Amino acid sequence: MGEMDAAEFDDVVDDWFIESLKTYKDLHVYQLEHPTRVIEWTSGKTVCVAGYRSAKNELLELLLPLKLLAEENKGLCAERDFKVVHGGFAEGPVHCLRHIPGTRCAVTNDGRSSGLQVWDLGGDDSDVIRRTASVAGRSASGRGSRIAAGLSSDPRVLHGAESSDVLLTDLTSGQSVYKLKSDAADPLSSLQFVSDSVFLACCCSGNIYTVDTRASDAPRPSPPPATGGGDGVLWCADASPSSAGGAGRVARLSSSGEAVLSDLRDLGGAVSRARLDVLIDHHNWDDVKVSWAPALDDCIAASGFSGTVQIYDTSAWAAEPAAARPLFEHRGHVVSSQRADSLPVLVTSHVWHPERPRTLLSAAADGSVHVWDWVDQSAAAC
Amino acid sequence: MYIKQIFSKRPRTKLDQLVGAAITFCRCFHAEQIRPEDNGLPIVHHSKYVCELPANHRFPMGKFPRVLHFLLKDQVITDKQVWVPEIASQHLLSGVHTDEYLDNFINGKINEQEQRRTGFPWSEGIVRRCRYETGGTVLAAEIALQRGLACSTAGGTHHAFPSYGSGFCLLNDLAVAAKYLTGKSPLKRKVLIVDLDVHQGDGTAFIFKEESCVFTFSVHCGKNFPLRKQQSDLDVSVEDGMEDKEYLSTVEAHLPWLLDTFRPDLVLYDAGVDPHWEDELGRLRLTDQGLYQRDLYVMKSVVTRGVPVATVIGGGYSRDIDKLAIRHSIVHRAATQVWRECGM
Numbered sequence: 001m002g003e004m005d006a007a008e009f010d011d012v013v014d015d016w017f018i019e020s021l022k023t024y025k026d027l028h029v030y031q032l033e034h035p036t037r038v039i040e041w042t043s044g045k046t047v048c049v050a051g052y053r054s055a056k057n058e059l060l061e062l063l064l065p066l067k068l069l070a071e072e073n074k075g076l077c078a079e080r081d082f083k084v085v086h087g088g089f090a091e092g093p094v095h096c097l098r099h100i101p102g103t104r105c106a107v108t109n110d111g112r113s114s115g116l117q118v119w120d121l122g123g124d125d126s127d128v129i130r131r132t133a134s135v136a137g138r139s140a141s142g143r144g145s146r147i148a149a150g151l152s153s154d155p156r157v158l159h160g161a162e163s164s165d166v167l168l169t170d171l172t173s174g175q176s177v178y179k180l181k182s183d184a185a186d187p188l189s190s191l192q193f194v195s196d197s198v199f200l201a202c203c204c205s206g207n208i209y210t211v212d213t214r215a216s217d218a219p220r221p222s223p224p225p226a227t228g229g230g231d232g233v234l235w236c237a238d239a240s241p242s243s244a245g246g247a248g249r250v251a252r253l254s255s256s257g258e259a260v261l262s263d264l265r266d267l268g269g270a271v272s273r274a275r276l277d278v279l280i281d282h283h284n285w286d287d288v289k290v291s292w293a294p295a296l297d298d299c300i301a302a303s304g305f306s307g308t309v310q311i312y313d314t315s316a317w318a319a320e321p322a323a324a325r326p327l328f329e330h331r332g333h334v335v336s337s338q339r340a341d342s343l344p345v346l347v348t349s350h351v352w353h354p355e356r357p358r359t360l361l362s363a364a365a366d367g368s369v370h371v372w373d374w375v376d377q378s379a380a381a382c
Numbered sequence: 383m384y385i386k387q388i389f390s391k392r393p394r395t396k397l398d399q400l401v402g403a404a405i406t407f408c409r410c411f412h413a414e415q416i417r418p419e420d421n422g423l424p425i426v427h428h429s430k431y432v433c434e435l436p437a438n439h440r441f442p443m444g445k446f447p448r449v450l451h452f453l454l455k456d457q458v459i460t461d462k463q464v465w466v467p468e469i470a471s472q473h474l475l476s477g478v479h480t481d482e483y484l485d486n487f488i489n490g491k492i493n494e495q496e497q498r499r500t501g502f503p504w505s506e507g508i509v510r511r512c513r514y515e516t517g518g519t520v521l522a523a524e525i526a527l528q529r530g531l532a533c534s535t536a537g538g539t540h541h542a543f544p545s546y547g548s549g550f551c552l553l554n555d556l557a558v559a560a561k562y563l564t565g566k567s568p569l570k571r572k573v574l575i576v577d578l579d580v581h582q583g584d585g586t587a588f589i590f591k592e593e594s595c596v597f598t599f600s601v602h603c604g605k606n607f608p609l610r611k612q613q614s615d616l617d618v619s620v621e622d623g624m625e626d627k628e629y630l631s632t633v634e635a636h637l638p639w640l641l642d643t644f645r646p647d648l649v650l651y652d653a654g655v656d657p658h659w660e661d662e663l664g665r666l667r668l669t670d671q672g673l674y675q676r677d678l679y680v681m682k683s684v685v686t687r688g689v690p691v692a693t694v695i696g697g698g699y700s701r702d703i704d705k706l707a708i709r710h711s712i713v714h715r716a717a718t719q720v721w722r723e724c725g726m
Contacts, residue, residue, distance in 0.1 A: 007610050010608070010609035010610035011610050013609050014548075014549075014607055014608045014609050014610055015498070015499055017609075018498070018499055018500075018501045018548070018549055018607075019498060019503060019608050022439075022501070135509060255510045281616075375438070
């Protein structure tokens with residue numbers, strides 16, 4: 001973009017502000033003191049974020065602006081900002097954070113070792129987030145662990161850095177109740193339960209293990225369908241939630257911008273594919289993320305390639321990969337990031353609201369956190 | 383017979399003044415309909431203050447007729463008080479706007495990039511409504527000079543610059559009115575623009591930066607649009623969340639001495655309601671009472687100094703049009719009280 005003086009920069013933001021009145025139903029902007037790479041729902045109205053600096057970092061539980069959540073009587077809610085409701089400190093960076101559903105418990109990993117920290121997020125009587133326990137990992141690889149919360153009623157956490165060290169640990173007893181049998185030390189990009197007893201271990205290589213914890217034999221990985229991308233391509237993936245329409249699908253996204261949709265029962269095959277409209281020139285793979293919309297059929301969000309979050313409608317995708325245009329692109333972080341000589345800002349994380357079809361939260365490397373409810377322009381009458 | 387008496391040197395009787403005024407009125411008002419007989423607070427309104435907008439457009443266009451509706455329904459005014467403005471001519475507008483912009487604007491040659499910044503897609507309807515709105519502000523100012531106080535049911539499009547529009551403003555009505563009413567040298571009138579909309583009156587500030595006969599005074603929230611601020615003659619930038627008491631103190635700290643030092647011949651008052659806590663864009667926390675007290679204070683301060691004041695409704699942003707319109711009608715209600723109390 002080149003050097004821009006303050007007035008010109010303000011102009012850009014002002015232009016975008018006027019534009020945003022048309023393109024968003026709601027938009028709230030928050031600035032954290034330190035950026036986060038994690039946004040995790042802890043209830044319908046609260047999310048947890050945490051810093052990732054090398055030493056001490058804050059964990060915060062934020063309450064969404066009440067003005068956003070009120071369907072009627074929006075005017076009655078004066079609060080337009082996020083509110084910090086609970087806070088605590090972690091000794092190191094937080095690279096992964098998961099909330100255990102049905103509890104006030106969260107689990108984190110620092111991205112440089114395999115162990116987990118367990119936290120009590122606090123209740124009405126206290127605004128402090130306290131560390132209560134640790135869980136050891138199996139790996140000595142120096143890689144951070146991915147984490148998934150178990151879907152069963154017992155508080156369990158699935159974790160591991162590579163396919164050879166995945167453990168399911170019961171948080172009450174601290175004992176591991178399942179170990180994934182695998183010799184391949186395939187670095188993981190994510191772990192995800194798709195039912196009470198079945199989980200996916202998604203590897204950076206694109207391999208996905210479908211694991212039934214009740215079965216005794218070692219699961220075999222499904223490689224990604226062949227794509228145009230060469231060697232060195234990294235993959236992330238997301239399985240559509242069981243509640244969403246078209247359940248049982250997995251979306252994979254590669255570092256070269258290729259997206260592949262597969263049926264959960266046939267992960268080696270591709271139902272449809274596309275080339276996303278993203279910048280491939282990035283240096284940080286860790287923050288690239290793809291996710292299915294919980295309440296909007298066939299839609300996925302992708303972020304981490306640049307300072308934007310893109311929404312795609314996959315219903316139009318075909319078996320042969322073609323260039324796809326996003327249904328919507330959130331440019332807020334780019335527009336409002338620090339200017340002039342600073343590096344272009346990257347989006348570090350995004351999440352969909354579990355119920356509101358077009359509401360997302362996103363965070364960027366400059367500490368900004370946005371919550372936005374976008375307008376589907378294609379559906380609007382002209 | 384009566385016409386001759388206007389120009390005679392003998393002391394004018396009240397009757398003479400009335401008749402003379404009627405003839406002057408017809409000649410000098412930019413109005414489609416005038417109300418010289420009515421003794422109530424003059425209200426300026428035109429049904430063409432509105433136009434069609436694309437479905438789901440966020441600008442609350444419906445608020446203008448609703449303001450009048452609620453004032454009539456609540457019997458604050460009767461329709462006999464309503465003056466109807468003429469459409470602002472290109473000549474009138476050219477006092478502030480460039481010929482090129484006016485030509486493009488009126489003929490639909492505004493490019494897409496420029497349209498985006500305004501927030502409006504171009505249409506003949508939007509051109510017409512902006513011109514009527516501007517005409518309304520000019521008329522309110524003219525009436526105020528004769529009667530002391532007048533209120534439009536629209537106006538306050540202070541983000542418009544001479545050669546481009548911005549932020550839902552396509553023509554700068556306050557600037558056009560101020561420019562027209564300062565008149566010609568050497569007897570130029572002095573106009574004070576009091577802009578209490580939560581957004582800085584950047585267009586107006588820019589237009590009158592070098593004009594010593596027009597003083598621009600803006601109280602606004604620093605963090606609200608536009609981030610790129612212009613320089614008014616007096617800018618007071620306030621913090622997010624300011625409430626009634628502190629806000630009123632802020633206005634009280636500046637307005638009286640401004641009136642006493644600048645000594646305007648006319649005040650144009652932008653009574654924007656977007657400092658209200660329910661406003662979707664404004665970042666302040668005024669209540670209905672706070673707005674009422676503010677408007678009462680401003681108008682009383684001006685009127686008791688014998689200075690005429692014309693008001694416009696300014697900005698307000700809400701998806702509940704009726705609630706918004708009622709909020710906008712606060713200034714008319716306060717003006718009615720001032721009209722009564724000051725025996726106008």
